[in-house]
Amino acid sequence: QKEVEQDPGPLSVPEGAIVSLNCTYSNSAFQYFMWYRQYSRKGPELLMYTYSSGNKEDGRFTAQVDKSSKYISLFIRDSQPSDSATYLCAMSVTTGNQFYFGTGTSLTVIP
Amino acid sequence: DGGITQSPKYLFRKEGQNVTLSCEQNLNHDAMYWYRQDPGQGLRLIYYSQIVNDFQKGDIAEGYSVSREKKESFPLTVTSAQKNPTAFYLCASSRQGAASGNTIYFGEGSWLTVV
Numbered sequence: 001q002k003e004v005e006q007d008p009g010p011l012s013v014p015e016g017a018i019v020s021l022n023c024t025y026s027n028s029a030f031q032y033f034m035w036y037r038q039y040s041r042k043g044p045e046l047l048m049y050t051y052s053s054g055n056k057e058d059g060r061f062t063a064q065v066d067k068s069s070k071y072i073s074l075f076i077r078d079s080q081p082s083d084s085a086t087y088l089c090a091m092s093v094t095t096g097n098q099f100y101f102g103t104g105t106s107l108t109v110i111p
Numbered sequence: 112d113g114g115i116t117q118s119p120k121y122l123f124r125k126e127g128q129n130v131t132l133s134c135e136q137n138l139n140h141d142a143m144y145w146y147r148q149d150p151g152q153g154l155r156l157i158y159y160s161q162i163v164n165d166f167q168k169g170d171i172a173e174g175y176s177v178s179r180e181k182k183e184s185f186p187l188t189v190t191s192a193q194k195n196p197t198a199f200y201l202c203a204s205s206r207q208g209a210a211s212g213n214t215i216y217f218g219e220g221s222w223l224t225v226v
Contacts, residue, residue, distance in 0.1 A: 006153075008151065031212070032212045032214075034214060034215075036217075041199075041220070041222070042219055042220065043115075043117075043201055043218050043219045043220045044201070044217045045217070046214055046215075046216065049214055051212060088153070088154070090215070092209040092210075092212070092213075093210075094210060094211060094212070095210055096209045096210060097142075097159065097161065097167070097208050097209055097210070098156065098159070098169075098209050099144075099205075099209050099215050101153050101154045102153060103151065103152065103153035104153055
């Protein structure tokens with residue numbers, strides 16, 4: 001079993017829709033959670049960073065962490081064609097050396 | 112601008128050749144990483160370095176080598192021993208590694224194709 005699981009999609013939504021992207025994980029020691037957006041043939045860029053449980057909002061993006069369920073989500077409101085990309089979740093522990101990534105979810109927002 | 116610079120963006124390698132991918136960062140980060148990305152497989156860790164003159168193997172180090180002689184530089188050599196090197200390679204850095212909530216930042220990537 002992988003430490004981080006992410007549905008690869010592809011996910012296709014109409015412009016203006018609310019998008020929900022999710023990751024599950026098995027290691028209860030994960031404390032730090034990140035979401036990255038990766039456009040085709042580009043490096044991933046950091047979108048959201050959260051510590052432990054709770055919600056964090058930044059513009060149209062909301063990151064949610066539920067440690068009791070080992071489940072994290074990224075919500076995109078009023079989705080735009082420019083949001084079309086692959087979204088990667090990532091996690092780390094307090095004392096570790098490595099980051100753990102999901103495989104990414106491919107999202108297409110149709111105008 | 113602060114960031115991570117990878118070069119070249121596109122590289123073609125003949126069978127049996129070694130090639131070196133460059134990675135330079137001006138973020139003053141201690142930790143640097145190399146990942147390989149293949150379709151449907153996500154990011155796989157090749158090597159990482161927490162400090163100058165020290166590095167550790169990741170999950171898929173066979174056929175690759177690295178050096179960390181300077182804090183800002185972490186070049187990756189893809190050797191002829193790597194049997195399937197065609198992939199997208201990503202260099203990344205982090206202030207002090209994954210510990211204590213540091214985030215990781217990526218370069219724009221290098222595409223390597225074996226011809």
